[in-house]
Amino acid sequence: MVDFDVVELPEADHVAEGEAAPDFTRPLVGEEYWTDTALSDIDGPVALVFFPMDGAFPATYIWNEIRDREWGRGPSDHVTVVGVSVSTPYEHKTFLEERGMDYELFSDPGAGVAELYGVVHDLDGMTGVREHRPAVFLLDDEHAVEYAWVASEWPDFPDYDEVESHIERL
Structure with missing residues (x-):
């Protein structure tokens, strides 16, 4: 039995x-440390995964699926997979450790990157609280968007098989 409401989200004017792909610089958190990093500093194709704050069940579900796949x-080792959420570097570090993941996650507490990409989501009933809609952008070598999926309801998840088929073509 589902113990939450499915909410239709307004249409997103996304990249x-x-x-x-809009460039940005934010703290990029890995297993050992974090450092301010620009998206343009990441070479080759990129899978840019936007997700809700660490600890929310959609974040856990999305990253467990990506890790397990x-x-x-x-x-698919030719693609660098990085995440983006409103969580702080400290929260990301804990999230990575708890999930046993060796991916890197951008910290975007002000949701400015989500706004750049058109995937910011204002939380109902919480004035001024925003998070990232689940979204996946696959970027080619030049960081042009080759594939875009953005959630149209909450919660919503990408078709992982479809994303993988696009990753194979990058």
């Missing part, structure tokens, strides 16, 4: 396929 590993 679309064929457009250049080994995106950016094995046959």
